[in-house]
Amino acid sequence: MAEATKKRKGTALLAVMDENCSSCAGSPLCEAHCPVDGCINLLYEEVPGAGLKPYRVFVDNDKCIGCQMCYSDDLTKIHQHKETGEIFYEYANRFYDSAKKPVEPDAMPKKIQLQLIGTESEDRLDKKICPWDAIKMYEFEDGLQMAEQFYDITKIKQVNGLYVVDNEEKARLEEKQKDLYY
Ligand code: SF4
Ligand code: SF4
Known part of the structure; x- marks a missing residue:
């Protein structure tokens, strides 16, 4: 546990994008602020008979350096x-x-x-990047647990170079997310 934290560059924080993420209609604002390539990724969902549509973003937990640049502009x-x-x-x-x-x-x-x-x-003005307040910063280990409610990188498929969550996995995660509130 300590080893994982030690190996990380930057702070020992992790960004987690939650169910409020709308994917910014397929142009994620947070991704444009992230200094790490491939860390914040657009996730598509399958639409029966209509291909793919932007769903949310997910963070590659191994790449996030906890810099908070996706979280605050201040x-x-x-x-x-x-x-x-x-x-x-x-x-x-x-x-x-x-x-x-x-x-x-x-x-x-x-x-x-x-x-x-x-x-x-220092939260001087709390200038949050996400218009939907979908990004939270956690201590790394807490963030790993929280992220499990929103994405499991091992269950994300690649289709023609795009990241896709299938309907079964999406339903599983949305069911899990209910545990957070009820
Ligand atoms: S977390 Fe916020 S800023 Fe990032 S894609 Fe989702 S809605 Fe947009
Ligand atoms: S905390 Fe930094 S590295 Fe992690 S997702 Fe946000 S901008 Fe990227």
């Missing part, structure tokens, strides 16, 4: 210099050093030399 991003290990904070397009002193843009290393290692949120 974060301090923490970058690390890939070679020197130096830490820089970024908030509202301004940069700060590890002592939180401002760094002029031309004194900053190039973007390619930096890697995002996490974020900090």
